[in-house]
Amino acid sequence: MLTLALVQHFIVSRLLIFHASPDIMAIFIAFVSMSIGQRTGTTFGFAAGLIGGLLTGNVGLSALIGTVEGFSAGFFHVPEESHATSVKKRRMFYAASTVALILGNMLLATLHNPLSLPAYVRLPQMVGLGTIMSMVLGTLMYNFVLKKLLKD
Amino acid sequence: MLSLFRFIAKHTAYLYFLLYCGISILLMQLQRKETLDAIRERGLAINASVATQLSNFTGILNLRQDNEQLLLQNARLFSQVMRQQAELRDAKETQAAVANAPAWARQFKIARVVDRRFSATDNMLVIDSGASQGITKDMTVLTPDGLVGRVMEVSQNYAKVLPVINNDFMVSVVSDSSRTLGLLSWQNGDERIAHMEHVPVSSNLKVGEQVTTSDFSTFAIRGIPVGRVVRISKDKLFCNIDIRLAVDFASLSYVLISPAKPSREKIEIMGADPGRKGQ
Numbered sequence: 001m002l003t004l005a006l007v008q009h010f011i012v013s014r015l016l017i018f019h020a021s022p023d024i025m026a027i028f029i030a031f032v033s034m035s036i037g038q039r040t041g042t043t044f045g046f047a048a049g050l051i052g053g054l055l056t057g058n059v060g061l062s063a064l065i066g067t068v069e070g071f072s073a074g075f076f077h078v079p080e081e082s083h084a085t086s087v088k089k090r091r092m093f094y095a096a097s098t099v100a101l102i103l104g105n106m107l108l109a110t111l112h113n114p115l116s117l118p119a120y121v122r123l124p125q126m127v128g129l130g131t132i133m134s135m136v137l138g139t140l141m142y143n144f145v146l147k148k149l150l151k152d
Numbered sequence: 153m154l155s156l157f158r159f160i161a162k163h164t165a166y167l168y169f170l171l172y173c174g175i176s177i178l179l180m181q182l183q184r185k186e187t188l189d190a191i192r193e194r195g196l197a198i199n200a201s202v203a204t205q206l207s208n209f210t211g212i213l214n215l216r217q218d219n220e221q222l223l224l225q226n227a228r229l230f231s232q233v234m235r236q237q238a239e240l241r242d243a244k245e246t247q248a249a250v251a252n253a254p255a256w257a258r259q260f261k262i263a264r265v266v267d268r269r270f271s272a273t274d275n276m277l278v279i280d281s282g283a284s285q286g287i288t289k290d291m292t293v294l295t296p297d298g299l300v301g302r303v304m305e306v307s308q309n310y311a312k313v314l315p316v317i318n319n320d321f322m323v324s325v326v327s328d329s330s331r332t333l334g335l336l337s338w339q340n341g342d343e344r345i346a347h348m349e350h351v352p353v354s355s356n357l358k359v360g361e362q363v364t365t366s367d368f369s370t371f372a373i374r375g376i377p378v379g380r381v382v383r384i385s386k387d388k389l390f391c392n393i394d395i396r397l398a399v400d401f402a403s404l405s406y407v408l409i410s411p412a413k414p415s416r417e418k419i420e421i422m423g424a425d426p427g428r429k430g431q
Binding site for chain 2: 038039042045059071
């Protein structure tokens with residue numbers, strides 16, 4: 001979790017396009033929540049948000065976003081005993097990640113606007129562009145790393 | 153109740169979610185500077201309020217001690233005020249004595265009457281100038297109003313003055329209009345009235361004439377006012393003359409000491425003893 005937070009803060013968050021950057025923490029929170037469960041995902045999101053917030057300086061906001069991401073992704077939980085196929089799992093991962101990213105970015109755009117950009121600029125930037133960029137990165141992460149962690 | 157527990161156990165994720173959201177919002181609020189400032193201000197207000205209450209309580213306990221300290225301080229301030237008032241009064245009187253003195257009297261030394269002995273026969277004054285201030289025996293003591301007496305004894309910082317209103321005091325005087333000479337002395341009685349002796353019945357002295365010290369005095373220079381003639385009654389050979397003294401000894405607080413003296417050569421050639429009674 002700490003490694004992910006460091007990578008996010010020092011590397012990924014610098015990939016800025018129109019003030020929006022990918023969020024691998026959200027991807028990972030969604031993955032944990034989807035694979036393990038909503039309760040664990042919520043706790044994991046809260047903890048990850050706290051650590052990320054310590055690095056950025058917005059502890060409360062990061063924790064809130066992490067909690068919301070973990071909780072919302074938990075609705076797409078795939079239990080182990082369900083014997084779901086990898087396709088279903090992939091689908092659920094994408095859904096969980098998308099929902100978590102949209103909600104997380106909406107919260108971030110609403111509650112944290114350091115440049116005082118108007119809402120019609122800030123929301124599309126964060127929710128649209130940020131989610132797309134994160135999903136691209138999430139797809140890569142899933143195919144190369146996360147997929148191997150899931151049992152068929 | 154059991155169903156409630158089942159519901160809670162089933163929806164723990166929601167509880168976690170609410171709990172974490174609450175903590176996160178609390179952290180967000182704490183991070184805001186205004187919130188911290190408000191908490192700090194509130195804390196300061198509570199702290200000040202508690203401190204005030206404690207201070208009031210200890211103030212009541214220490215009331216007796218505070219009162220005693222205040223009384224002491226009051227006494228100190230009162231003594232300071234008294235001293236400053238006395239100094240101010242002295243300064244004013246000194247200024248008044250100097251201002252009222254004639255031009256020839258400006259070179260005189262100023263002294264304060266620090267003690268006086270009253271009796272029917274032996275009045276005596278003590279002034280706060282002595283040998284250190286250049287005072288010597290037989291100097292003339294006066295005020296701008298007139299003659300006070302002569303210096304009899306001198307210590308380092310004080311001098312004893314034999315006033316006009318002493319049985320042992322005599323001075324040679326002369327009237328200003330008729331130039332009648334006489335010897336002024338004081339007997340027991342009214343301290344404002346002295347007597348002029350050795351004035352023959354043939355003299356032209358009139359009531360109201362001013363008398364001053366004459367050239368015949370062995371300690372006083374001539375011309376110092378002594379008093380004014382208020383009553384003349386004729387005897388067989390001499391007149392009985394009452395002189396109202398120019399100086400009010402009852403309110404005497406500052407005096408001048410004249411450094412000028414009659415010529416010693418004149419006194420020697422007359423064979424007079426400067427220390428003898430009278431003159």
